[in-house]
Amino acid sequence: MKTSWRALVAVLLLAGFPVLVLLIVGGLAVAEYYAFQHSGLLAVKLGIVAVPVSFALLKALFAIERTRGGDLPGVPVTPADQPGLWALVRELADTVGTRPPDAISLIADVNAGVRERTGWLGLRVRRREMFIGAQLLAGLHHDQLRALLGHELAHYTNRDTRLAGLTYRGRRSIEKALTGLDGDGWFAGLVRKLFVLYAKLYFAVSASVCRRQELAADAAAARLAGTEAATSALREVDALDVAWKFYVDHYLLVGWHAGYLPDRPAAGFLALLADAERAEQIDRLRRELPEEETSRYDTHPATPERIAALEALPAVPGSPGGDRPASDVLRDADATLDAALFADLNAEAAAKRRTDWDSLVDLGFRHAAAKVATAFLNGRTLEDALTRIDEGHASEFADPDSRPPATAGPRARREFVVASVRENLSTMVSAALAEAGVARWKLSWSGPADLVVDEPYGTELSAALDAAAAADPDTVPLRRLLTAAGALPVPS
Numbered sequence: 001m002k003t004s005w006r007a008l009v010a011v012l013l014l015a016g017f018p019v020l021v022l023l024i025v026g027g028l029a030v031a032e033y034y035a036f037q038h039s040g041l042l043a044v045k046l047g048i049v050a051v052p053v054s055f056a057l058l059k060a061l062f063a064i065e066r067t068r069g070g071d072l073p074g075v076p077v078t079p080a081d082q083p084g085l086w087a088l089v090r091e092l093a094d095t096v097g098t099r100p101p102d103a104i105s106l107i108a109d110v111n112a113g114v115r116e117r118t119g120w121l122g123l124r125v126r127r128r129e130m131f132i133g134a135q136l137l138a139g140l141h142h143d144q145l146r147a148l149l150g151h152e153l154a155h156y157t158n159r160d161t162r163l164a165g166l167t168y169r170g171r172r173s174i175e176k177a178l179t180g181l182d183g184d185g186w187f188a189g190l191v192r193k194l195f196v197l198y199a200k201l202y203f204a205v206s207a208s209v210c211r212r213q214e215l216a217a218d219a220a221a222a223r224l225a226g227t228e229a230a231t232s233a234l235r236e237v238d239a240l241d242v243a244w245k246f247y248v249d250h251y252l253l254v255g256w257h258a259g260y261l262p263d264r265p266a267a268g269f270l271a272l273l274a275d276a277e278r279a280e281q282i283d284r285l286r287r288e289l290p291e292e293e294t295s296r297y298d299t300h301p302a303t304p305e306r307i308a309a310l311e312a313l314p315a316v317p318g319s320p321g322g323d324r325p326a327s328d329v330l331r332d333a334d335a336t337l338d339a340a341l342f343a344d345l346n347a348e349a350a351a352k353r354r355t356d357w358d359s360l361v362d363l364g365f366r367h368a369a370a371k372v373a374t375a376f377l378n379g380r381t382l383e384d385a386l387t388r389i390d391e392g393h394a395s396e397f398a399d400p401d402s403r404p405p406a407t408a409g410p411r412a413r414r415e416f417v418v419a420s421v422r423e424n425l426s427t428m429v430s431a432a433l434a435e436a437g438v439a440r441w442k443l444s445w446s447g448p449a450d451l452v453v454d455e456p457y458g459t460e461l462s463a464a465l466d467a468a469a470a471a472d473p474d475t476v477p478l479r480r481l482l483t484a485a486g487a488l489p490v491p492s
Contacts, residue, residue, distance in 0.1 A: 009258040017174060020198060024191065025054045053191055063323035072129060074107035075340045082336070084329040089149060090128065095218050096154045101130035106340035109243040110135045115150050128156075129136060134340035137330060138266055139273055143229035143322025145329070147221040148237070151166045151230075154220035211301050215309050219415050222310055226318030231307050232286075238303060239285040247272050254449075256352070258367035262352035266337035271357075275445035358442075361449045362434075367442035369431040376424055382432050383488055384473040385425075386468065394473060395420045397428075414471040429465065429478070431458065432487040457485050 002210060028050040035043035079086040085104065093100040115129045136148065222230040245267050255261065262268055272278050289304050301309075327333040342349075355363065376397050377385055388396055396416045402420035430451055433439035438457055441449040453461055463480040482488040 017198065017202075021057045021193070025057055028054055048052065057191070072103055072105040072131075074105040074131065074134075075336070075343045075345055076103060076105045077336075082331055085132075085349050088146070088329050089153075091147065091223060092150045093153050095224055096150060096157050098153055098157045099128070100153075101128040103127075103129045105129065105131050105133050106137070106241065106343075107131050108135075108321075108341045108343065109133045110237065110244050111134060111330070112148050112152055112425065114156065114190050116156075121336065123330070134266065134337045135240055135244050135269065136237070137327050137333075138269055138337055139243070140326040141207065141229070141322060142324045142326050142328060144233035144236055145326035146322070147225035147230040147233040150224035151221040151233075154217040157220070158189060174202055186477050208297060212296070214300050215306065218306055218310055219313060222313065222316050227310055227313070227315045229318050229322060234303055234307055235286040238289065239282050242285055243273065243278075244269065254364035255355070255367070256364070257371075258363045259352055260355050260360055260363055261349065261352040262341075262357055262360050264338060264357065265341045267333060269341075270355055272445050276411075276444040289407045290436065322377045361443040362441045365449050365451075366431070366434045369427050370432065373428040373431040376428060382428060383479075385428065386479060389421075389425075389473050390475055394469065397421050397424050398426065418469055418471055422465060425469050426465050429434075429482065431460070432482060433461075433485055436485050436487040438485045438487075454485075457481055471492055 032043060032047060032050050073190065077085065079252065082104075086100075090100045109131075110133050112132045113130070130149075130152070132149070136145065140148065150170070218234075220231060221233070225233075251268055251272065252262065252265060273282065289307075300306075327337065330336050373382075380388075385397060388394075392414070394414065398417035398420035402417055429441060433453060434441075438454040440452055442452045444450055452458070460477070460481050464481050467474040467476075468478040479488060483490055
C-alpha cells in the first residue's frame with residue numbers, strides 16, 4: 001500500500017507539471033497586460049523577459065506530447081521476416097498480461113527495452129516499439145532471452161505495483177520536457193531552477209516506485225523462464241557488455257585505420273565468446289559482479305540486490321531446452337545479426353571496405369606497424385636506421401619517455417634504451433618483412449595477433465634483433481636476414 005501511495009503522489013506530481021507551466025505563463029501574460037495599461041516602455045522591458053521564457057516553457061510542455069524518433073533504429077523485423085521472434089514476444093506479452101509491441105527492431109547495443117510513444121503526459125499509449133540487442137541474441141541462451149524480454153514487457157502491466165507503469169513513463173516525459181528549458185538571463189535561470197527542483201522532487205518520489213517495479217519485473221521474468229534463467233540473464237548482460245566493448249576495441253575496429261571492417265561481425269563476436277581462454281575471463285565477470293553506487297534517484301537497484309531478491313523468492317524451475325542459443329528464434333541468424341550490428345553506420349564507417357577476419361587482422365596490424373615505422377624512420381630508410389644504430393645513435397629509435405637523462409654516461413645511455421629500441425626496431429622490421437611478403441599477422445581470439453615469419457627468417461629474427469638493439473650493437477645478422485628476405489637491397 002505504501003508503494004501505491006507513492007505511485008499516486010508521483011502521478012499527481014506528473015499532472016501538476018503542465019499546471020505549473022500554465023500558471024507561470026499565465027502569470028507572465030497577466031503581468032504583461034497590466035504593464036501595457038501603465039507604460040509601453042515597461043511592457044517592452046517585461047516582454048523581453050516574458051516572451052522567451054514563455055516560449056521555452058510551452059516548448060517544454062509540448063515536447064512531452066510531441067512524437068520523436070522517426071524511423072526505428074537498427075533493423076526493423078516484421079512477423080513475416082522473423083516469425084519465431086515475434087511468436088516468442090507475443091507469447092511473453094500474453095503471459096505477463098500486456099499487449100505486444102507494434103514493431104520490433106534489432107539494434108547494435110547490449111540492451112533490450114520497450115519504447116512507447118505516448119500522449120496526455122504518458123497517460124495514453126499510441127505505439128509501442130521493442131528493441132533487442134543483436135549481441136544479446138548472439139550471446140544469451142533461449143531461457144535467458146525469455147527472462148530478459150519478459151522483464152521488459154512486465155514494466156507495462158501494472159500487475160505488481162498499481163500506477164507504476166505510468167510513473168515509469170512519467171520520468172521520461174519530464175526528462176524530455178526539461179531539455180526544452182534553456183535561455184539566458186537571471187529570470188530564465190530562476191524558472192529553470194524551479195522546474196529542476198520540481199523534477200528532482202518527482203524523481204525522488206517515483207524512484208522507489210521504479211525500483212520496486214524493477215524487482216517486480218524481475219519476479220515476472222523468473223515466473224516466465226525460471227529463477228536460474230532470470231538471475232543468470234542479469235549476470236550475462238553485464239558480462240556481454242564488457243565482452244562487446246573489448247571486442248570492438250581489439251577486434252571489430254582492428255582494420256579501421258587501414259580502411260577495413262569485417263564482413264562477418266557477428267561470427268567474430270561468437271568466436272570470441274567461444275574461445276576457451278576468453279570464456280574463462282567472461283565467466284569470471286559473471287561471478288564477480290562489480291560494486292555499484294546507487295542514489296535516491298536511481299530507477300534500478302544494483303544487480304547484486306536484484307539477484308538476491310530473486311533468490312529469496314520461491315525457486316521456479318526452467319523449461320526443457322532452455323539452454324539452446326537464443327539466436328535459434330531467428331531465421332537466417334548469421335545474416336540477420338550481421339545486418340543489425342552494422343545497420344546504423346555513419347558515412348565514414350559505411351565507406352570502409354569489408355574483408356574476412358584473417359585478412360582484416362593482417363591488414364590492420366600491418367598498417368599500424370607501418371605507421372610506427374614511418375614515424376621513427378622520419379623519411380629515412382630502414383638501412384639508414386641500422387647505420388645510425390651502428391654509429392651509436394640507437395636512442396633516436398627509443399620512445400621519448402624511455403630516453404636516458406642528460407647526465408648519464410655513454411654506456412649508461414646505451415643500456416637505458418635497449419628495451420625500447422628493441423621493441424621499436426622489431427616493429428620497423430616486422431613492417432619491412434610484411435611488405436616483402438615473408439611475414440603476416442595471424443588472428444588469435446585468445447590474445448593479440450601473432451606475427452608469423454616465414455622460415456628460415458622466423459627462427460633467426462629474435463636473436464638478430466637482440467644483437468642489433470644491444471648496448472654494443474651488431475646489426476650484421478639483422479642486415480643479412482633482411483637482405484635475404486628481400487626487405488633490404490642487396491649491397492653493391
